[in-house]
Amino acid sequence: MKIAMIGTGYVGLVSGVCFSDFGHEVVCVDNNPAKIEMLERGEVPIYEPGLDSLMAKNVEAARLTFTRDLPTAIDGADAVFIAVGTPTRRGDGHADLTYVMAAAEEIAKAAKHYIVIVTKSTVPVGTNRKVREVVAAANPALDFDVASNPEFLREGAAIDDFMKPDRVVVGVETERAGKVMEEIYRPLYLREFPIVTTDLESAEMIKYAANAFLATKITFINEIAALCEKTGANVKEVSKGMGLDGRIGKTFLHAGPGYGGSCFPKDTKALARIGQDYASPVQIIEQVIKINEDVKRRMVDKLIDLCDGSFNGKTIAVLGVTFKPNTDDMRDAPSLTIVPAMVGGGAKVRVTDPQGRREGEHMLPGVEWCDDPYQAAVDADVLVLLTEWNEFRALDLGRIAELMRGKKMADLRNVYTVEDARAAGFTAYESVGRTGKAAM
Ligand SMILES: NC(=O)c1ccc[n+]([C@@H]2O[C@H](COP(=O)([O-])OP(=O)(O)OC[C@H]3O[C@@H](n4cnc5c(N)ncnc54)[C@H](O)[C@@H]3O)[C@@H](O)[C@H]2O)c1
Structure with a gap:
């Protein structure tokens, strides 16, 4: 599989490196030139245990490259993952989807063939449908599917979490997109890690519900303390x-x-x-x-x-x-x-x-x-x-x-x-x- 990963932060870089270690051909994109320059020099812009050696191994094997140029990255790709930030929007507490929608529009303008557009960023229920609307409006002729694939890795243990997850959650609407996602996660299917395949809304909600539950558990013990x-x-x-x-x-x-x-x-x-x-x-x-x-x-x-x-x-x-x-x-x-x-x-x-x-x-x-x-x-x-x-x-x-x-x-x-x-x-x-x- 050929994969493009948009965003090389804590999630995008770890996911890109791990997918390349699965044997896929991965191009990681970031619009921050300083990050891409560092990555091209073989330096990791974040601290995450084990990431430097795994990245070096896959760069060496010519399965992992970095670029600022999104059209080059998605040329011939089977799937493009959006792993950009979704910070709190100033003033109202909503997730700020500016970066996700900007990435979706850029993908739409550059894509020339069937592609699965996968949202890995944590996004509110309904976002994948909006991504589909944005892409369809920007490039009405494009043949594509959207998929939701929230990420559950923990910083500090991110590689292990990605390679040996408690579960992978995949929200899809079509069999065709489901097959692409299955192929991408094949190494995990083969090792019988649980894969939860569901609809877009449920996949989006699972991520928020899981994080909110964990935050509640911590808060519960803090009140008991x-x-x-x-x-x-x-x-x-x-x-x-x-x-x-x-x-x-x-x-x-x-x-x-x-x-x-x-x-x-x-x-x-x-x-x-x-x-x-x-x-x-x-x-x-x-x-x-x-x-x-x-x-x-x-x-x-x-x-x-x-x-x-x-x-x-x-x-x-x-x-x-x-x-x-x-x-x-x-x-x-x-x-x-x-x-x-x-x-x-x-x-x-x-x-x-x-x-x-x-x-x-x-x-x-x-x-x-x-x-x-x-x-x-x-x-x-x-x-x-x-x-x-x-x-x-x-x-x-x-x-x-x-x-x-x-x-x-x-x-x-x-x-x-x-x-x-x-x-x-x-x-x-x-x-x-x-x-x-x-x-x-
Ligand atoms: N950090 C975590 O532990 C974690 C775990 C699970 C899920 N998530 C979710 O994953 C998403 C990403 O989080 P993160 O911590 O990796 O964010 P981050 O801020 O570390 O990285 C985001 C990257 O995306 C790049 N970017 C933004 N817009 C771009 C564009 N249009 N084209 C190319 N690059 C672009 C930025 O330059 C940045 O390098 C968020 O939605 C977050 O909630 C994070």
Whole structure:
């Protein structure tokens, strides 16, 4: 199969590289010249474990190329995937479909033969039908089908998720398009990964419903964590006890500083808007969005308390600012609420993150960047563990405490215990949902 992939972001690049590894001929397109130049030099513009070597392997095998020129990419292609961004539209919470529709129009103008136009971007119900209308209007003579193929990969584990998915969802309207999609995913069919073939609307809805459910699960445990703090229960024990119930499951049950990232915040908002538009409000998601903001604010309050009532004049070391470990993605990270609150409150903030600096430097003005946790801890009054990178899971806490001026720690990912902190010489230790009997 010959495939064109429009957009070389976290989803487009990983999908393009993995499809080429399936043996397909893939051309990746991006309208950002800097990205294409980097890719042509063999450099990966994002941090995603394992992506550089898999990309190099497939470029070497001449199955994977990059271009800025969309018409060249779709010339002779069996399918073209749209994997461009669908950020929150400013002002109203809807998914902004400008990039998707622009890509659809460009495809329509350049296509000369039968092609399946596949939307991989996360898009509201009804978008694939609109894509079909846009393409038909721009090129009435074109023979084409549309397909919905939402992506479920997780940044940080994206290659494994793509190669060994829990399921692939394909929404199609015709047998012909279904056959093309089957051929593209043949390696996964052969290995018996579940493929859910359905209609366009259901495929579109599955993606939003799945993300909204996961955001709800995180938000649920974050609310339980707040209650644990009042009642003396330990949320880690509660999560474990709940998660062992097969009907509940243990993933996405870790209390923390609120969900963030490039998907959950925008997809929950978009789903809430879709519900309102159809006069069928998704009230649970409307609450989840609100509670997640409260969770982030609660973290700020917790930190102010730890700073004796004010950030002013304090030096705070922050470990981790990306929205989760193993990615450089900073979009909607809780750090973007918490760190500016510290800086705005008059604190001197020293930040370290294994991959977050490139993005973080312009998103977190006024902070000082450090190479590692030990450098960040020098003369700090408070240490805040914000993103649970592996590098931060086995710190020499004794050394950290010695380097600090104050001996206070806020562990917003519950990586350590009060006993660890006490043994290391900390005099105050805060975490999430464990301030009852576990308090110092
Ligand atoms: N990031 C994730 O973990 C993830 C997971 C599942 C689904 N998604 C969805 O996938 C979509 C893409 O997300 P992302 O994180 O990869 O976005 P991204 O912002 O990282 O990448 C989008 C890319 O598309 C390019 N682009 C935009 N318009 C273009 C055009 N007309 N022609 C060529 N290139 C164009 C941009 O330059 C950019 O490089 C979104 O809808 C998102 O919701 C993302």
